[in-house]
Amino acid sequence: MGSSNRTNALALGLATAVMSAVAMTASEAQASGDVYSPHAGIDYPTRVLWGDTHLHTTNSFDARSLGVTLDAEAAYRFARGEEVVSSTGQAVRLSRPLDFLVVTDHSDAMGMINELIRGNETLMADPRLRDVHEKLKQGGQNAFAALTSLGGFLDADNPLQNPDLSREIWERYVDAADRYNQPGRFTAVIGYEWTPTQSGDKLHRNVLYRGGAEQAKRLLPFTAAESVDPQDLWKWMQRYEELTGSAVLALAHNGNLSNGQMFPVETNPNTGAALDAGYVETRIRWEPLYEVTQIKGDGETHPQLSPEDEFADFETWDRGNVSLEIPKTQDMLQYEYAREALKNGLKLERQLGTNPYRFGMVGSTDSHTALATAAEENFFGKAASTEPSATRMAEPMIAFDVEDPWMNWETGASGYAAVWATANTREAIFDAMKRREVYATSGSRMTVRFFGGFDFEAGDAGPRELVRRGYESGVPMGGVLEGSSGKRTPGFLVAALKDTHSGNLDRIQIVKGWVDGAGATQEKVYDVVWGDAHRRTPGRGGRLPPVGNTVDVANATWTDTIGDAQLSGFWRDPDFDPSQPSFYYVRVLEIPTPRWTAYDAKRFGVEIPEGANATIQERAYTSPIWYTP
Numbered sequence: 001m002g003s004s005n006r007t008n009a010l011a012l013g014l015a016t017a018v019m020s021a022v023a024m025t026a027s028e029a030q031a032s033g034d035v036y037s038p039h040a041g042i043d044y045p046t047r048v049l050w051g052d053t054h055l056h057t058t059n060s061f062d063a064r065s066l067g068v069t070l071d072a073e074a075a076y077r078f079a080r081g082e083e084v085v086s087s088t089g090q091a092v093r094l095s096r097p098l099d100f101l102v103v104t105d106h107s108d109a110m111g112m113i114n115e116l117i118r119g120n121e122t123l124m125a126d127p128r129l130r131d132v133h134e135k136l137k138q139g140g141q142n143a144f145a146a147l148t149s150l151g152g153f154l155d156a157d158n159p160l161q162n163p164d165l166s167r168e169i170w171e172r173y174v175d176a177a178d179r180y181n182q183p184g185r186f187t188a189v190i191g192y193e194w195t196p197t198q199s200g201d202k203l204h205r206n207v208l209y210r211g212g213a214e215q216a217k218r219l220l221p222f223t224a225a226e227s228v229d230p231q232d233l234w235k236w237m238q239r240y241e242e243l244t245g246s247a248v249l250a251l252a253h254n255g256n257l258s259n260g261q262m263f264p265v266e267t268n269p270n271t272g273a274a275l276d277a278g279y280v281e282t283r284i285r286w287e288p289l290y291e292v293t294q295i296k297g298d299g300e301t302h303p304q305l306s307p308e309d310e311f312a313d314f315e316t317w318d319r320g321n322v323s324l325e326i327p328k329t330q331d332m333l334q335y336e337y338a339r340e341a342l343k344n345g346l347k348l349e350r351q352l353g354t355n356p357y358r359f360g361m362v363g364s365t366d367s368h369t370a371l372a373t374a375a376e377e378n379f380f381g382k383a384a385s386t387e388p389s390a391t392r393m394a395e396p397m398i399a400f401d402v403e404d405p406w407m408n409w410e411t412g413a414s415g416y417a418a419v420w421a422t423a424n425t426r427e428a429i430f431d432a433m434k435r436r437e438v439y440a441t442s443g444s445r446m447t448v449r450f451f452g453g454f455d456f457e458a459g460d461a462g463p464r465e466l467v468r469r470g471y472e473s474g475v476p477m478g479g480v481l482e483g484s485s486g487k488r489t490p491g492f493l494v495a496a497l498k499d500t501h502s503g504n505l506d507r508i509q510i511v512k513g514w515v516d517g518a519g520a521t522q523e524k525v526y527d528v529v530w531g532d533a534h535r536r537t538p539g540r541g542g543r544l545p546p547v548g549n550t551v552d553v554a555n556a557t558w559t560d561t562i563g564d565a566q567l568s569g570f571w572r573d574p575d576f577d578p579s580q581p582s583f584y585y586v587r588v589l590e591i592p593t594p595r596w597t598a599y600d601a602k603r604f605g606v607e608i609p610e611g612a613n614a615t616i617q618e619r620a621y622t623s624p625i626w627y628t629p
Contacts, residue, residue, distance in 0.1 A: 044471045045420040045437070048447055049429065051100035052079065052372035053191070053251060053417045054206055054291060054364035059105040059173060060193075063368035064113035065136065065147045066398070067384035070370035072103045072173060076180035076188055079372050087384040092371060094378070095501055096445070098416075099424050100187035101372060103177070104206045107192045107221035109160045111169035113147070126159040161225055170220055174213035181212070183425045190426075192221045194250075196228035200323030202257040203269075205233060205287070210430040211246035218244050229270040231279070234286045249433060252359075253291035253366065255341070256299045259321045260332030263341035263357060265348065280348055280356035289433055292338045292440045292621055293363040293415040295382050296322070296406075300587075300621055301339040304330060309525050310543070311589065314619070315412040315442070324402045342624060343513040343521035346581045350515065360436030360478045360623030361585070363415025363443075374443035375501070376616065377556070379413035379596040386411070390604040393597060393612065409612040413596045414442045418620070420476065436478025439586075439622040444502035446618075449495040450477040450586045452625040456491040461570040466493050477586070478623040489576040490627060494528055495568035496588045502618055503590040504563030505531050506547040510571055514582035529569035531591070532562055549592045553614045556594040556602040563591040578629060585624040589617050 035041060056063045057072050069087045070078075078084045081097030105111075115123055116133050123129045135146035174190050181188040190209040197204070209216050222236040230250075237248050255262030261269040268275060292299045297317030306312040320327045334340050338361060345357030365374055368383040380387050382397050386408050396405040418439045421432040432438060439448055449467060453474025460469040470476060470493050481490055494508050507530035513523045527544045530536060538544050550559040573584075595616040601608045608614050 043422070044467075045422050045432065046467070049099035049419045049421050049424055050445055051098050051102070051187075051189075051417050051419065051429075052364045052367075052374070053102045053189075053208065053362055054104050054193070054253060054294065054366045055101065055370065055372050056105055056193075056366070056368040057103055057370040058114055059111045059169070060368060061106060061109040061113050061147065063105075063370075063383060064117075065143050066368065067143075068369055069384075072105070072176045072370075073180065075103050075370040075372070076101060076176070076186075078370070080180070080186040084371075086371060086380060086387055087369065088387045088389075090387060092373070092378070092380060094373070095375060097186070098372060100189055100419070100429055102189040102191040102206065102208055104191045104193040105173070106195045108195055108223045108225055110166065110173065110192070110221070112160045112162075112165070115165065115169070120165070122162060122165055123159065129159055158225070161223075163220070166220060171213075171217055174216045178213040181426065183423075185424065187424055187426055187429055189429060190216050194222055194224060194233050196224040197322070198228060200257075200321035200325045201259045201261055202254040202322055203228070203230065203261055204253055205230065206251040206253065206291075207233075207237070208249050208251060208430065208433070209246065210248065210427060211244065212426070215244040215246040231270070231282065234282050237286050247430065249289065249430070250287045251289045251291055251362070252287055253294060253364075254296060254299070254322075255290075255336040255338070256297045256317050257322045258336055259326055259328065260335040263335045263344065265335065265344045275348070275352065277352045277354065280352050280354045283356040284354060284358055288359060288436055289362055289438065290338055290341075290359040291364055292361040293412070293442050294366040295411045295414060296366060297412065298414065298442070299336070299338055301337050302333050305333055305337055305340050306523060306525075311587070311617070311619075314617075315414065317406075317410065319404070322406075323400050324405065338621075339511065339513065339523065342583050342585075343515075343523060346513065346515045346583070347519070347521060349581065350519070355626075358626060360433070360438045361440045361621045362417035362433075362438050363440035363621075364417055365415065374413055374416050376413045376443060376594060376596045377599045379599075381408065382411050388600065388603075390606055393600055393606065393609050407609070409597055409609045412442065416441050416443060416445065418445075418448070436623040437476050439477060439620055441620045442616075442618045444499040444590060444618040446499045446502070446505070446588060446590070446620055447497040448586060448588055448620050448622055449493070450622045450625065451475065451493040452479065452481055452490055452584065452627075454481070454488045454490055456493055456570060458570040461493050461495070461568050463495065463566070463568055466495050466568060469493065475625060477625060479625050481625060481627045483629065489572055491570060491572040492528075492584060492625070493568075493570055494586055496566070496620070498565045498590070503558060503593040504560045504565055505567050506563050506589040506591050506617065507531065507544065508567050508569065509587045509589070510584050511587055512573065512575075512582060512584050514577075514580045516580060524575070525587075526571065528571040529567045531564035531567065547591050549615065551592050551594055551598075551615045553594065553598050554602070556598045558591070558593050560591070581629055582627045583624040584627070586620070586622040588620040590619065592617050
């Protein structure tokens with residue numbers, strides 16, 4: 001063929017290819033025959049997104065009165081990787097940006113403290129508020145005392161409950177979220193915290209929006225001044241969706257500080273009435289997620305509830321509620337922790353037809369600094385008064401008027417929410433949360449996968465096949481396996497990859513809960529795959545030896561000479577009974593690394609307080625997979 005003919009053929013081929021590319025959609029190309037690219041046509045999430053679903057700024061009445069000056073815009077800038085100056089004048093930056101952030105300032109008196117400090121003329125018309133205005137400018141504990149001197153400032157007749165000013169503040173708040181929302185790069189999810197706190201008992205919920213400012217402006221957030229009953233919050237959520245055509249969800253948190261009220265089993269703690277079908281159906285309709293770990297303690301389980309679980313005692317807060325006005329009693333614990341709630345949900349489903357506690361699990365900070373810092377070496381505390389200093393470990397978190405207050409060293413640098421979303425957008429993140437394809441970590445960013453199904457085999461656990469097979473033949477974390485045809489037993493694929501900024505992996509465990517033939521709840525923890533398998537084998541009773549500890553506390557360092565960087569495996573339930581409803585979730589443990597207290601001791605040259613841990617085994621908890629007969 002001559003050169004001119006070859007040129008013409010190339011031109012014709014190029015023109016044909018261009019016209020075909022224009023005319024043929026991706027789906028048509030996929031359907032036209034065999035596809036070479038193994039990544040074409042994938043519609044499941046391939047990248048985990050990291051975020052914080054619980055963060056307070058200067059717009060929250062407690063944060064501002066305790067000295068936090070950073071606003072929502074600073075929180076967004078910090079979360080997306082920018083360096084900011086903290087409320088105490090310290091430069092701070094994340095090691096890696098987050099993918100999304102939910103600023104959840106308290107809906108009650110949102111932004112009002114700033115308006116008091118500025119001397120807003122509407123508020124200054126009230127003499128009590130003029131007096132508080134003068135004291136708030138001083139900041140610190142005196143300012144907080146001045147604010148609480150107003151009495152029931154969450155009551156509907158309090159002058160801080162000003163609808164017109166509240167609407168103005170709310171509109172500025174959601175507009176800021178829209179300005180920082182960058183689909184595909186960084187997602188600013190609109191949210192707020194509904195904050196009923198009777199005598200220090202925490203029944204708080206964060207409300208997260210799927211849509212943007214245009215929808216959110218149509219209805220003011222629900223407040224505790226309107227009602228302290230979660231059922232009234234759910235009614236507000238229904239009203240919002242009917243009014244806007246958009247969607248919201250609620251995220252409950254801090255069950256460990258609810259003094260036995262977060263996960264009722266027999267009676268509604270707000271009304272005293274017996275739980276009924278209406279309660280359980282409505283609760284799971286609006287609350288698909290639970291915040292299982294945060295600064296004020298871990299909420300997976302408690303050593304008294306799980307005595308056979310050697311890792312149950314982790315960042316445990318069990319002395320009382322948040323104000324310590326009411327001491328904790330042992331009978332409260334069963335209604336406070338996630339694992340017990342998951343078990344009780346199986347019983348309630350048998351009794352009432354619906355499982356109100358079929359929730360997914362996320363972690364977040366509940367920081368009141370506007371800084372989503374959950375890494376141990378970069379922990380900026382609960383509030384401005386607890387930001388890094390030589391004295392913070394030995395000081396109270398908040399100086400409540402009690403003999404034995406919560407101390408700063410008791411707070412945990414926890415946690416983050418990991419979301420398997422198909423895109424970094426509000427809609428995709430919200431939808432992943434609704435289907436519970438999420439997991440919690442105590443602060444590190446390990447990657448975790450978990451699938452359940454009846455057709456998996458051991459060969460499916462290979463790193464190249466696990467995810468594809470998981471979606472093709474099973475359900476991911478948050479899913480439900482219904483029925484067991486014949487005598488098939490469910491199998492599970494698990495995989496975890498270490499956070500490059502944290503320790504190697506110790507082990508992957510599967511936690512199972514079920515209802516036995518007598519109607520009692522049971523639980524068991526199984527070691528599925530572990531690091532250093534060449535030197536560690538289960539001993540008597542099937543217990544795996546500890547991974548070891550390489551932490552040099554004095555220098556706040558460790559070495560990754562133990563554990564593995566990546567773990568994956570296949571596990572089939574050896575105790576499966578197809579007649580028994582059950583759930584399974586994954587817990588991943590890292591090797592020990594320095595806790596934030598060790599970093600503070602090294603940097604400031606101070607002693608770690610007696611009773612404080614110097615090391616930590618960071619962990620992840622996936623949303624469960626449920627089996628329903």
